[in-house]
Amino acid sequence: MTLDSELHTLSAADIAREVRAKRLSPVETTHAAIERIERRNPSLNAVTYKGYDDALDRARELESRLTHGADVGLLAGVPTLMKDLFGFKPGWPATLGLLSALKDNIADSWSTYPARIEAAGAVIVGQTNSPAFGFRGTTDNKAVGATKNPFDTRRNPGGSSGGSAAAVADGMVPLAGATDGGGSIRIPSAWSGVVGFQPSAGRVPFIARPNAFGVSYYLYEGPITRTVEDSALAMTALHGYDPRDPNSQADSVDFIDALTRGVRGKRIGFTADYGIFPVQGEVRTIVSESVRAFERLGASVDEVDLSIPFAQHDLSDMWARTTALGVHEIIESLAADGIDLRSTYPDELPQAMMQWVDSAARLTIDDLIRDQVTRTKIFDCFQEAFTKFDFIVAPTLACLPVLNGTDGETQGPTEINGEDVDPLIGWCMTYFTNFIGHPSASVPAGLCGGLPVGMLVIGRRHDDAGVMAAIAAFEQARPWVDSYNIPAARQL
Numbered sequence: 264m265t266l267d268s269e270l271h272t273l274s275a276a277d278i279a280r281e282v283r284a285k286r287l288s289p290v291e292t293t294h295a296a297i298e299r300i301e302r303r304n305p306s307l308n309a310v311t312y313k314g315y316d317d318a319l320d321r322a323r324e325l326e327s328r329l330t331h332g333a334d335v336g337l338l339a340g341v342p343t344l345m346k347d348l349f350g351f352k353p354g355w356p357a358t359l360g361l362l363s364a365l366k367d368n369i370a371d372s373w374s375t376y377p378a379r380i381e382a383a384g385a386v387i388v389g390q391t392n393s394p395a396f397g398f399r400g401t402t403d404n405k406a407v408g409a410t411k412n413p414f415d416t417r418r419n420p421g422g423s424s425g426g427s428a429a430a431v432a433d434g435m436v437p438l439a440g441a442t443d444g445g446g447s448i449r450i451p452s453a454w455s456g457v458v459g460f461q462p463s464a465g466r467v468p469f470i471a472r473p474n475a476f477g478v479s480y481y482l483y484e485g486p487i488t489r490t491v492e493d494s495a496l497a498m499t500a501l502h503g504y505d506p507r508d509p510n511s512q513a514d515s516v517d518f519i520d521a522l523t524r525g526v527r528g529k530r531i532g533f534t535a536d537y538g539i540f541p542v543q544g545e546v547r548t549i550v551s552e553s554v555r556a557f558e559r560l561g562a563s564v565d566e567v568d569l570s571i572p573f574a575q576h577d578l579s580d581m582w583a584r585t586t587a588l589g590v591h592e593i594i595e596s597l598a599a600d601g602i603d604l605r606s607t608y609p610d611e612l613p614q615a616m617m618q619w620v621d622s623a624a625r626l627t628i629d630d631l632i633r634d635q636v637t638r639t640k641i642f643d644c645f646q647e648a649f650t651k652f653d654f655i656v657a658p659t660l661a662c663l664p665v666l667n668g669t670d671g672e673t674q675g676p677t678e679i680n681g682e683d684v685d686p687l688i689g690w691c692m693t694y695f696t697n698f699i700g701h702p703s704a705s706v707p708a709g710l711c712g713g714l715p716v717g718m719l720v721i722g723r724r725h726d727d728a729g730v731m732a733a734i735a736a737f738e739q740a741r742p743w744v745d746s747y748n749i750p751a752a753r754q755l
Contacts, residue, residue, distance in 0.1 A: 269295075270292075270295045270296060270299050270434060270435075270437075271299070271433070271434020271435075271747065271751055272434070273437065274437050274488075274489065274490045274492065274493050275338060275341045275343075275385075275437040275438045275488065275490075275493040275496055275497070276490070276492050276493055276496055277437075278292055278340060278341050278342075278437065279337065279338050279339045279340065279341050279384070279496070281340075282325075282329070282335070282339040282340035282341075282384075283329075283335070283339050285329060287340065288322075288326050288329075288340070289321075289322040289323075289325040289326050289329070289335075289339065289340035289386060290319065290322045290323060290326050292322070292340045292341070292342055292386070293318050293319055293321075293322040293340070293342055293386050293388060294319075294322075295342075296342030296386075296388050296435065296436055297313075297315050297318070297319075297342075297388060299434065299435050300313070300388065300389065300430075300435045300436075302755065303433055303434075303435060303755060304430075304435065305755075306411065306416060306753075306755050307410060307411045307413060307416070307429050307430070307433060308392060308407060308408060308409065308410050308411060308426075309391055309392055309410050309411075309420075309425075309426040309427075309429040309430040309433070309435070310344060310389045310390070310391055310392070310426065310430060310435070311347060311361060311389075311390055311391060311392045311407055311426065312347060312355065312356055312389050312390035313388070313389045314352075314355060314387065314388060314389050314390070315388060315389070317354070317355075317387075318342070318386050318387060318388040318389075321381070321386050321387070322340070322386050325339065325340060325384060325386070335384045336382065336383040336384025336385075336500075337383045337384060337496055337499060337500055338380065338383040338384045338385040338438075338496060338497070338500060339384035340384065340385075340386065341384065341385045341386065341436075341437065341438060342385070342386050342388050342436045342437075343380055343385045343386065343387055343388070343436050343437075343438045343439055343440065344387065344388060344389050344390065344391050344426075344427060344430055344435070344436050344439040344440065345376055345377050345380075345387055345389075345390055345391070345427075345439070345440040346376075346390065346391050346393055346424050346426065346427050346439070346440055346441055346442055347359075347360065347361065347390040347391060347392070347393055347426075348360050348393040348396075348397050348423060348424075348442055349374065349397075349442045349469075349471075349482070349484075350374045350376055350377065350390070350440060350442065350484075351370035351372050351373055351374040351377070352370055352373060352374075352377040352387065353370055353371055353372065353373065354369060354370070355369065355370055355390065356368060356369060356370070356390070357369070357370040358406075359395065359396055359593070360393040360394050360395040360396055360397060360404055360423070361392065361393070361395070361404045361405075361406035361407055362395055362406070362604070362608065362611055363406055363608065363611060364597075364602050364604055364607065364608045364611070365602070374470060374484070375467055375468050375469065375470060375484050375501060375505070376440035376467075376484050376501065377440070379500050379501050379503075380438075380440065380497070380500055380501065382500070383499075383500035385438070385500075388436070390426075391410075391424070391425075391426025391427045391429075391430055391439060392404070392407060392410045392425060392426030393422065393423045393424065393425070393426060394422055394423050394613070395611060395612065395613055395616070396590045396593070396616065397422070397423035397442065397444060397447055398423075398583075398586065398587075398590060398613065398615075398616040398619075398687065399422060399423065399613070399615070399616070399674060399675075399686075399687040399688065400421060400422050400423070400445070400446060400447075400450045400660075400675055400687065400688055400690070400691045401419045401421060401422045401423075401425065401665070401673045401674055401675060402419060402420060402421065402422035402423060402424075402425025402426060402429075402451065402673075403419065403422075403667065403668065403671055403672060403673035404611075404671055405610060405611045405671040405672075406611070406671075408671060409667040409668070409671075409673050410425045410426050410429050411429065411667065412429065412454060412455060412664050412714075413429055413432045413433040413455065413749075413750035413753065414432070414455070414456060414664075414713060414714055414715060414749050414750055415664065415713065415714060416753065417666055417667065418454075418664040418665060418666055418667060418714070419454070419664055419665055419666070419667050419673050420432070420451050420454050420455045420664070421450040421451030421452070421453060421454035421455060421660075421664065422447060422450060422451055423442075423444075423447040423450075423451075424439075424441035424442065424443070424447045424448055424450075424451050424459075424487065425451040425454075425455070426439075427439035427440060427441045427451070427487050428441070428451030428452050428454070428455035428457055428459070428487050429451070429455055431455070431457050431487050431488060431489060432455040432456055432457050432489070432747065432750055433750045434489075434747065434750070434751060437488060437489060437490075437493055438486055438487070438488050438493055438497055439486070439487050439488075440484065440485075440486065440487075441459065441484070441485055441486070441487050442469075442482065442483065442484050442485075443461050443482065443483040443484075443485060443697070444479065444480065444482050444483075444586060444589075444697060445480070445582055445586065445688055445691065445693065445694040445697050446659075446688070446691045446693025446694055446697070448460070448461045448483065448485045448487065448705075449461055449659055449693045449703065449704070449705035449717070449719060450659070450660060450691050450693055450705075451487070452487055452659070452705040452706075452717060453659035453660045453705045453715065453716070453717020453719075454660065454663075454664040454714075454715060454717070455715060456707045456710075456715030456717075456743065456746050456747070457487055457488065457489055457707070458487065458488045458489065458490065458491055458493075458494050458704065458705070458706050458707075458734065459485065459486075459487050459704060459705045460485050460486055460487075460488075460494045460497075460498060460702075460704045460730075460731070460734075461483050461485050461696060461702060461703050461704065462483060462485055462498065462501075462502065462702050462727050463512070463700060463701065463702040463724060463725050463726075463727050464481040464483070464510050464700035464724075465508060465510035465511045465512040465700075466498075466502050466512055466516070466702070466725075466727055467483065467484045467485060467498075467501045467502050468484075468503075468504070468505035468507065468508035468511045469482045469483065469484055469508055469510075470505065470507050470508055471508075473596065474592065475507065475508070475509055476509060477589065478585075478588040478589050478592055479585045479586045479588055479589040480582070480585060480586065480638075480694070480697040480698055481510075481696075481697050481698075481699075481700050482697075483697075484501065485497075485498070485501070486498065486501065489744070489747065490738070490744075491522065491706070491731070491734050491735040491738045492522060492735070494518075494704070494731065494734075495518040495519055495521065495522055495731055495735070496518075496519070498516070498518045498727070498731070499518045499519060502515075502516055502518075502727075503515070512725070516727050516728050517728060518727070518728060518731050520728075521728040521729070521731040521732040521735065522731065522732070522735045523735070524728075524732035524735075524736075525560060525561065525732065525736050526557055526560050526561065526562040526654075526732065526733050526736045527560065527561030527562065528561060528562070529557075529561075529562040529563075529653040529654065529733070530562065530563050530565070530651065530652045530653050530654075531554065531557050531562050531563065531564040531565070531652060531653070531654050531655075531656055532565060532566070532567030532648055532651065532652035532654065532655045532656070533551070533554045533564055533565065533566055533567060533655075533656050533657070534566065534567050534568075534569065534655065534656075534657045535547045535550065535551055535657065535658065536657075536658075536661075536692075537569055537571055537657060537692065537695075538568060538569060538570070538571055539571055539573070539574060539575040539578075540575050540661050540679075540690075540692055541575075541661060541678075541679040541680040541681075541682040541684065542658055542661045542662075542679065542680070542692075543661060543662045543663060543679060543680070544680075545663065545711045545712075545716070546658050546660070546661065546662060546663065546711070546716050547658065549708050549709040549711060549716045550656075550657070550658040550708050550716065550718050552709075553708040553709055553718055553737075553741060554656050554718065556737055556740040556741050557656075557733075557736070557737065557740075559740060560736050560737075560739075560740055564656075565652075567648050567651070567652055567655060569644045569645065569647075569648050569655075570644060570647075571641065571644050572640065572644075573637065573640075573641075575684065575689060576683065576684070576685065576689060577637075578637075578641075578694070579684070579685040579687075579688050579689035579694075580685070581634050581637055581638075582688055582694045582697070582698075583619045583685065583687060583688060584619060584622070584623060584626070584630075584634065585623075585634055586619075587616070587619035587620045587622070587623035588623045588626075590616065590619075590620050590623075591620050591623050591624055594620065613672050614672070615672070615674065615686075615687055616687075638698045638699075641695060641698050641699060642698065642699045645695065645699055645701065645721075649723050653722070653723070653726075653729065654720055654721060654722055654729070654730070654733055655720075655721040656718060656719065656720050656721070657692055657718075657719050657721075658692060658708075658716070658717070658718065658719065659692060659693060659705040659717035659718060659719040660690060660691055660692060660693070660717060661679055661684070661690045661691075661692055662675070662676055662679055662690050663711060663712075663714050663716070664714055664715075674686035674687060675687070675688075675689070675690045675691070676690055692719065693705075693719065695721075696721060699724075700724055701721055701722060701723065701724050702721070702722045702724075702725075702726060702727045702730045703719055703720060703721040703722065703730065704719070704720050704730050704731070704734050705717040705718065705719050705720075706718055706720065706734045706737055706738065706743075707743040707746060708741075709741075710746060710749075713749060715746065718737075720733050720734055720737075
């Protein structure tokens, strides 16, 4: 048996331990990941840029350092992928979701994920698929098309970090990077049956320029993995202060210690729908049953009523409206640099996104203030709930994975249980933490007809370690490792 055929069974923690013990070499693990990507990616369309030469150079450097007795880091020799959206590695393309206008746009700086994950000894082998600007909960675009779900290749893996989630679920790499402006770490993790950890605002620095303060909601970088231990290792490497991020937090978090803390005595507030979302019955049933595992772990589980005074459609509209401000800012900035997407590449700008972007330019001051007042009321609803509970648990998404389209613009459902939802984001029960800054994580709750269902655990602001402890305990009580037999067995 080759390492390539075994790679999908090895966690990042396994690989790093073997490399540090010199039973595996970084060159071996990198070659194995490359071979597996070459063999399996054509049927998934998850990896869109292959940085194999750089990866092998990096692996040889690590191997030389190991030979000379150097400490090569917590993630020594672990192959990984980064998302091609708000991610930057010098010399690699930065296309904002495979926009052909930016195919020759080569990064000359580092974003947090590649910089810190490489500093911890990992090897980045390529970039993953994303929709243009990440403006929806699915992964598809005009340039290369949809990424396919490893559990059912007719379906979408979720987005906008769908390439990363699909690659991890399929065992191409044990760890991949993701960004999140409305759920893009957690949405594809739910539909792809993996772990997506979204840290507190500022826990992992998000470096944005020219506007460091942004015009929309909290944006996050975080890891997607198959095990909670791997999430803890990645978060150990990723978190920490960076003066370029005005929200950056200076304190250190012991994510490794959190793995064994458990949840005994903790209070879990469970909601199947936040009182406002239509949720498919199968999803509701699986998560309602899965959350009871916390009771067997010594926690209490009770219903929580967040008393959110808004309709789900109003909130998804608010997310789209405000997120469109950020897209408008980027489009105008590119135009100032001579790249006029509107006039030169209009077909690559999704129509549903541009309707929001065009309307954003017409927003009044009163509109902007009204949205921030609404956001504050949502924050207050969660803060009140957290006076009674340590964690809030809910389904990550309101529905099962959708079928891929053929036009480069796959979206989510337009209705659930007879109620209209916005196909861009309205079925994603994730954007609350982008409004309010709290940490959360999606973990596999079970399967429905062979398709993954995700469960979201939200913690108090800055209690990233608590969220890690909760999902680690849940994994021990309801392990999901056997579910990866489904993608492993699929026909290529």
